[in-house]
Amino acid sequence: MSVREEFDDWAASGRDRGMEERHWHTAKHVLARMPVESGETILDLGCGSGYAGRALRDTKDAGRVYGLDGSPEMARNAAGYTDDPAVGFVVGDFDALPFANNSIDHVFSMEAFYYAADPHHTLEEIARILRPGGTFYCAVNYYEENVYSHAWQDNISIEMTRWDRDQYRDAFREAGLYVAEQDNVPDHEITIPSAEAFPTDDWDSREAMVERYREFGTLLTVGVAP
Numbered sequence: 001m002s003v004r005e006e007f008d009d010w011a012a013s014g015r016d017r018g019m020e021e022r023h024w025h026t027a028k029h030v031l032a033r034m035p036v037e038s039g040e041t042i043l044d045l046g047c048g049s050g051y052a053g054r055a056l057r058d059t060k061d062a063g064r065v066y067g068l069d070g071s072p073e074m075a076r077n078a079a080g081y082t083d084d085p086a087v088g089f090v091v092g093d094f095d096a097l098p099f100a101n102n103s104i105d106h107v108f109s110m111e112a113f114y115y116a117a118d119p120h121h122t123l124e125e126i127a128r129i130l131r132p133g134g135t136f137y138c139a140v141n142y143y144e145e146n147v148y149s150h151a152w153q154d155n156i157s158i159e160m161t162r163w164d165r166d167q168y169r170d171a172f173r174e175a176g177l178y179v180a181e182q183d184n185v186p187d188h189e190i191t192i193p194s195a196e197a198f199p200t201d202d203w204d205s206r207e208a209m210v211e212r213y214r215e216f217g218t219l220l221t222v223g224v225a226p
């Protein structure tokens with residue numbers, strides 16, 4: 001199944017808004033850390049419902065926001081959630097970003113980068129479109145140290161890249177980006193029941209759920225273009 005087929009289905013069944021709700025727990029902290037200045041141009045890679053661009057317009061006065069997604073239905077839904085003329089949505093693939101060299105100030109991506117067919121090439125594309133000093137805030141919940149995420153690949157037809165923290169940093173550097181920061185952003189909002197509720201359908205123990213959400217959370221790697 002292609003990215004388009006897989007995620008068009010998700011969009012049609014409302015999973016775009018479901019993802020927004022879950023990812024917002026940590027994505028909002030990542031967005032708050034981005035050094036966006038008034039009037040700057042932002043690209044949200046794999047934008048889903050487009051919540052990140054809307055938030056950066058509201059909170060940081062971003063000048064122009066593009067949400068890029070490989071699923072036309074995701075992009076169509078996202079366009080329907082805003083009437084802000086400074087927010088636009090583009091159907092495209094991580095493999096060939098339809099932006100000129102040095103044309104973007106900051107790139108954000110939440111739970112999407114690891115779907116890239118060739119993630120090293122996608123990083124080169126990001127380095128190409130970022131202006132000098134521009135940043136890439138790459139947030140993922142699916143990564144090697146998060147053992148609780150490993151089974152996710154079984155439920156999706158698109159091949160996912162599962163790098164560890166070092167592999168993210170190495171790949172950023174190979175693509176020509178400096179690594180400014182790497183961090184785990186904990187999810188403090190998901191409700192974790194008291195010990196007697198375990199095991200649940202999804203969790204063997206409370207300790208495992210605490211580790212997954214409060215410790216591993218979202219892995220953030222920040223790259224800066226030279």
Ligand SMILES: C[S@@+](CC[C@H](N)C(=O)[O-])C[C@H]1O[C@@H](n2cnc3c(N)ncnc32)[C@H](O)[C@@H]1O
Pocket residue numbers: 003007016019020023027045046047048049068069070071074092093094095109110111112115116117
């Ligand atoms: C798990 S969703 C995350 C959406 C959103 N960033 C969020 O936090 O809710 C991943 C998104 O990336 C898009 N995507 C996956 N692979 C892609 C690719 N190769 N090119 C463009 N978009 C892609 C999907 O269509 C989907 O909307």
